[in-house]
Amino acid sequence: MLQIALVCSAFLLVCSLASLVKGGADYWSLPIPAQGPPPAETIELVADLSAPACGICHVQQFADWQESWHARSVSPGLLGQLDQLDGGTVLSCLACHAPREEAAARWWTEGLKGGAGLAPVDCTACHVRAHIRYGPRARSFTPHGPVIAESRFRKSDFCAPCHQFSEKAPRFNGKPLQDTYAEWRRSRYAKLDISCQACHMPGGRHRMSGIHDPELTRRALGLSARRTAAGLEVHLGNQGAGHALPTYVTPRLVVTLAGITPEGMVEPLLNHVIARQMEWSEETGWRELADTRLLPDQWQTLTLALPAERRARVKVQVDPGYDYHQRVYPALLHRWAGVLEPAARDLLEQARLEGVAASYTLIELECGVWSGQEQECVSVQGF
Ligand code: HEC
Ligand code: HEC
Ligand code: HEC
Ligand code: HEC
Ligand code: HEC
Incomplete structure (x- = not known):
């Protein structure tokens, strides 16, 4: 037991x-x-x-x-x-x-x-x-x-x-750990009869890519940023995924708003995490710490105050295997340190490293100084 x-x-x-x-x-x-x-x-x-x-x-x-x-x-x-x-x-x-x-x-x-x-x-x-x-x-x-x-x-x-985990699976904050089909059912895509296959198998193709694929993920995330008198105004939203972006508890996206110093140093000032963050402990069992995923068609605005002469940057980093390589694999390697067969330990270590390596920059935008009128930031990577 x-x-x-x-x-x-x-x-x-x-x-x-x-x-x-x-x-x-x-x-x-x-x-x-x-x-x-x-x-x-x-x-x-x-x-x-x-x-x-x-x-x-x-x-x-x-x-x-x-x-x-x-x-x-x-x-x-x-x-x-x-x-x-x-x-x-x-x-x-x-x-x-x-x-x-x-x-x-x-x-x-x-x-x-x-x-x-x-x-x-x-x-x-x-x-x-x-x-x-x-x-x-x-x-x-x-x-x-x-x-x-x-x-x-x-x-x-x-x-x-x-x-989709079954109705009988345990729920945290009302949701099972995997809820992709139900997220889709509640979205406009279900009403319009746009199936998983319509997005993941265009033309009957079997590649079925997801969050590991920068091109597909770019279609999911809507992003625009403007230099305003006050600083930065960033709009982001789920414009192309038929479920939460991301749908599973493993991946995370980080939107970083950074100022650029007069010397050209990039100085991160705000990190916004898009993920469903779970935690487990002996005392409390499973807990949902936060759910900042973007539901289909959900948009939000981030702002950052900046001096007028500061240039700035907006970057989106995607880490498809985050929760596994940061939390699960290290916890297992530690917990099972004395009992794990060497072959199994090597596999977990390999999985951890592969998870780390899967991370990529999705988009990077550059924003100028305050010029007296609002200006869109321009893409230096991604779109
Ligand atoms: C309107 C298009 C669309 C529909 C419909 C759609 N998806 Fe996706 N899906 C995406 C896009 C774009 C991504 C990449 C961004 C992301 O991870 O959310 C994605 C990512 C995924 C991922 C990667 C893992 C993750 O955490 O995001 C899985 C798994 C997935 N979809 C399964 C499904 C299943 C199952 C269905 C049907 C119940 C479905 N999708 C319906 C567009 C769609
Ligand atoms: C995860 C489930 C899944 C797997 C794995 C899978 N298929 Fe399919 N396959 C489908 C679905 C769903 C369709 C229907 C796609 C559509 O028409 O939108 C399909 C369609 C097809 C078709 C019909 C022609 C076409 O392309 O529309 C063929 C042939 C086929 N698959 C062969 C294969 C072969 C061979 C493999 C292994 C190499 C394979 N499938 C693996 C789900 C799968
Ligand atoms: C010796 C060749 C051959 C092999 C091996 C073979 N198939 Fe087929 N399959 C065909 C042909 C020919 C058709 C007729 C339709 C076509 O032209 O694609 C077909 C049709 C199909 C279809 C319906 C496609 C459609 O267009 O609706 C599916 C699904 C399918 N095969 C799955 C499989 C799976 C799964 C395997 C392996 C377990 C397999 N086939 C092995 C030759 C083969
Ligand atoms: C028999 C079980 C099964 C079925 C049916 C199935 N999948 Fe999956 N799918 C999986 C598993 C397991 C994974 C995770 C694979 C891994 O990373 O180890 C996965 C992964 C994925 C991913 C993740 C890609 C990424 O980048 O992380 C997508 C997208 C996906 N499936 C789409 C679909 C779609 C669309 C269908 C229906 C046409 C479908 N799957 C049917 C079991 C299934
Ligand atoms: C109801 C089906 C289902 C069950 C049961 C299930 N998985 Fe998964 N698993 C998935 C799907 C689907 C994904 C991909 C999810 C996504 O990207 O949205 C996945 C992802 C994973 C991943 C991350 C990708 C990879 O392959 O490295 C691991 C590891 C994993 N599962 C291990 C397990 C283990 C261990 C168990 C049993 C304790 C288990 N899974 C039970 C469906 C399932």
């Missing part, structure tokens, strides 16, 4: 983990039942359900998917933790990160050694049930027999089983 309490506390996720998975009825029961042996008439080329095998014919989808985070869902950060978790918790993690039952089976027999070979969120996880292919439309003749149309492929419901 103590073990479980420790484990639950240390993670982003919370105790009754089984309840985190929002088992979408029928098509999306997680984990996905093992496919079993292929039907007798199956030609050899299509009996193999691995992503590279699909990629022999579906070249574009495979190339896109390989670049996506779905292909990397069995990550060092995940694997490094599994060893120390109880069986029920591991099952729940694998349900979303390696959702095919065959993958889970391999974990139980091979453990960390087989870890890298676990199937991630792959073609078969999304498209194949009992060797039958499903897709957005029906196809009568293919090398793998008829493809069955499943209307959900074009709807946000399709993504919800993994991108």
